[in-house]
Amino acid sequence: MLTDKFGRQFHYLRLSVTDVCNFRCTYCLPDGYDPQQTRGFLSLDEIRRVVNGFAALGTSKIRITGGEPSLRKDLPDIIAACVQTQGVNNVALTTNGFRLDEQVQDWYDAGLTQLNVSIDNLDPRQFHSITGHNKLETILSGIDKALTLGLPVKVNAVLLKSLTDSGVSAFMEWVKHTPVSLRFIELMETGDNPRFFEDEHVSGQRIQSKLLREGWVSVDRQFDSGPALEYRHANYRGRIGLIMPYSKDFCATCNRLRVSSTGKLHLCLFADEGLDIRDAINHSDPIVLQQRLISLLTQKEQKHWLDERKTGATKHLAMLGG
Template sequence: MLTDNFGRKFYYLRLSITDVCNFSCTYCLPDGYQCDQPRDFLSLPEIRRIANGFSQLGTEKIRITGGEPSLRKDLPEIIAACKETQGIKRVAITTNAFKLPEHLPSWLDAGIDAINISIDSLDPRQFHSITGHNKLPHILKGIDMALAHGQTTVKVNTVLMREYNAYDMQTFLDWLKDTPVTLRFIELMQTGENQEFFDAQHVQGSRIKQNLILDGWLPAIRDKSAGPAQEFYHPDYAGRIGLIMPYSNDFCSTCNRLRVSSLGKLHLCLFTEEGLSLKDYLQQDDVEPLKQHIINMMGNKKATHFLHEKLTGATTNLAMLGG
């Protein structure tokens, strides 16, 4: 089991397979994707070796991220490769779902267990304003298809922004009355490129948490391989609410996840100075050297992300590592 110097155990790997994204979200890529580095993305054999190596070190869950992972034509093969790895109990994906109705059947056939979909507003015009795309009705259709199939867990990610969605909580709550998804409100995080936007738009999740508790929402039990969200349920609602609050005092104390970038670099934290290359260890099927390399690097993991000190490391935008 991978353990750091602070006794934290790591069951969860976030695996980016591309940093390319076709959306231009205001908080991440407002000018669209800029191809400013070599696009030597992980190959399918390299992804198999990563999954195998991490699973032998105790990883039980892999989340496939981007950029937008569905832009890779071999995504179904990547899902299947992770799912077929001994020891991996759950394979999830985070996506903007721009073609979810078309993609869903192949993802289900490949064995996907959970789908997280980025929707920052349930108002089509506001959604278009945030993302640059008029895709909300199509995405909601895909969610209905996934829920009707019943094979996958569906969650929706909403980045909180003061002027875009923070005052529209009732619309989200009305949707959750009859929609059995977990809606996760994510605090906007500062990156190297969004400081001015962050200062203008950041909303504290703790305020929403206080209101939820006052309105009768109850905390749900957290699984050991779950992400960082604090989840709440209410007997009168079909859906749940999750809160991801990276600026809360104890956020990093429950860290259980590592990240590998689409270029094959291990990131011990979303906001580290640089990734630690795994590429040399991904060229052979023997994963013992890879495992030892990962173990050796765990001693470099820090106790916290230092976001409170406005240190964002090498993370210029969230598309680099899938958040």
């Protein structure tokens, strides 16, 4: 089992398969994706080796991220490769939903077990203003298809100060009738957005207090769960989760590592650098990769330093999929 020097065990790999994204979200890529240099993204075979290496060390959950992973034509093959890896029992996908409506059946057929969709506002005009795309209706249609297939769906919404009150109210009404897990995520500062962060960051604690006042009760975390604190209510079909990276002891339950689309291990989303493991990925002996991962994990720090406004190497969230 991958275990760090603080006793935290890592069952969960967030695997980026591209850093390309076709949305222009105001908090991430307001000017769009900038392909300034040639990208050598991990091949399908390299992805198999990465997943096998982590699985051999106890990783049981893989989340495929981007950028936007559906921009890779071989995404169903990537999903299938993860699903077919011995020891992996949960294969999730995070997507902006651009191709969800047309492709969710293919992802399901490949073996996908969980879907996360990013929707920051349920007002079509606000959605377009945030993302640069008028796709809300088809994304919601895609979510309906996923639910019909039996896929558990989580919806990620970044909290923005300018939209919080109206946006939260609309989401709460939607969750009353829609069986999804909606997670409100505090805006995080990255290298490219310090001014935007200063203007738009809002704590999730106000929503947490509102939930508790209105009778929502906490849901026990699973060992491979992400960082959300999740709540349920008897009168709501859906659940509410809160991801509050600026809260006390947020990193104490960290159970996830990240590999970038170019083969770098990131011990934290906000680590100072990615650690190149591509040579180990492509070594003929799979033990070499496993030994490298064990060795590099000794460098993981106890916490991120977001509270000190240190964002490390993360210029924007599309680099690693959050």
